[in-house]
Amino acid sequence: MSHSDALETVVRHKFLIAGTRLRPFPPERRTVPSVGHRAALPPRRRPPWSAPPPHACRPVLNGTGRDWKEPPAEDRNTTGPGAGATSQECSTMSFRPVRAARRAMTAIVPVTALLTLAACGGGATPAADSSQAAAADSPGLTAARKAVQQYSQRPTRIPVTQPVGKKIPTGKKIDFILCGVQSCKDLADYFTTAAKKLGWEVKQISTQGTPESVQAAYEQAVRDKPDAVVASGFPRAVYAKQLAKLKKAGIPVIQSNADDVLGDGIGLLKNGPADVDVQGTMIASWVVSNSGAKANTVYFDLPAYTILKPVRDGFEAKYREWCEGCELDTVDVPITAIGKDMPDRVVSYVRSHPKVTHIVFSLGLLNVGVPAALKTAGITGKHIVVNVGDAQSYQYIEGGLTDAAMALNLYETAWIQVDALARHFTGQSMDVDQKAELPNMLITKENLPSADGDFPLVEDYQKQFKALWGLS
Secondary structure, three states: OOOOOOOOOOOOOOOOOOOOOOOOOOOOOOOOOOHHHHHHOOOOOOOOOOOOOOOOOOOOOOOOOOOOOOOOOOOOOOOOOOOOOOOOOOOOOOOOOOOHHHHOOOOOOOOOOOOOOOOOOOOOOOOOOHHHOOOOOOHHHHHHHHHHHHHOOOOOOOOOOOOOOOOOOOOOEEEEEOOOOHHHHHHHHHHHHHHHHOOOEEEEEOOOOOHHHHHHHHHHHHHHOOOEEEEEOOOHHHHHHHHHHHHHOOOOEEEEOOOOOOEOOEEEEEOOHHHHHHHHHHHHHHHHHHHOOOOEEEEEEOOOOOOHHHHHHHHHHHHHHHOOOOEEEEEEOOHHHOOOOHHHHHHHHHHHOOOOOEEEEOOHHHHOOHHHHHHHOOOOOOEEEEEEEOHHHHHHHHOOOOOEEEEOOHHHHHHHHHHHHHHHHOOOOOHHHHHOOOOOEEEOOOOOOOOOOOOOOOOOHHHHHHHHOOOO
């Protein structure tokens, strides 16, 4: 694909999840060579008697052909193949590799998450380019469609089934350190709800997402001497000194959505690097399936969020495997672009790369304002998919402004953290919770559980957890 687009730069930023100092990236947009090196092949000639090319756009479900208006902030959105697009819409997605692109020409571009970050989602534009229809089903396309079917099913069981089996003590005091964004606050609120069921008290400590504010929050926890500390988003490099103090005091620390490892003071790590690569697989399956294995994808990413790298790697691995010959480009953006010039960056890129069919965002918050910007620019036929969906993302999906989103398991993560502490306070190992695989779900307009806000993936998760705790 063409590399003549405007350069994307990444500013050096002390970020709430990476936590550590970031080395500035080179001031150029990194590009992943097209899978299969399709660009190097000579164009195929079509016999004069042939029918329209087999890769022409196929009709997309739920096409309305009408001009969508961006829904109000309180509305929810849903995603689905071709949601909100006209009957000829083709898919468009994106993914970007970070440092992997430096190490290998075939670097992988997946989407992560898991991270507990959420903000606003973007949207899909109508009318697809007829040059991107699916050919005869390839093994990769078949595998992608099977994966979409699997990940589109709503989970019905929580990942832990073993009862605590002992009386859980009440009166425990927990410090929950926030990460500076709304999704971390949501996680803390869900944790607080679960803790109250067991008669525990939770103190939420705010941060601004900077290393200094995170360290100050951990210092506060050291002074508080709680029974446990819970946090999300920061690797131990940010708070190593405070972690050592907590470990010495015998205070357990549990983490989630962080680029870290278990042990040496951290007793539980959920949605860590080993857990989030599946998110990239989920998004790749939708892109390949939606495009009929004929995608031309651009991936916008936030390299400051190091936990997103495994997602990115998982995405590109499956994208290469399932979509042979499909174009893939990646664009790094600075955290300062969020809520500011991100829509302009997307419009500029798509204008200079008109063959792009799919736009992928490593976090839903990158998509805010993008659907309206594309519409204003007269750009149609681009499918949008986001990692780490939230209430705003689902509103966009419902309104046809975004096609799909990877739903983050915030409710289940919070309650499994409480379950782990319940076992710790009864003298048991937290290993059963560490080994449990949190549920995941690919959200589209067809399977959106609710458009009224965030939702648990397992509908009756509270009832199932309380049964493990001996509560009615």
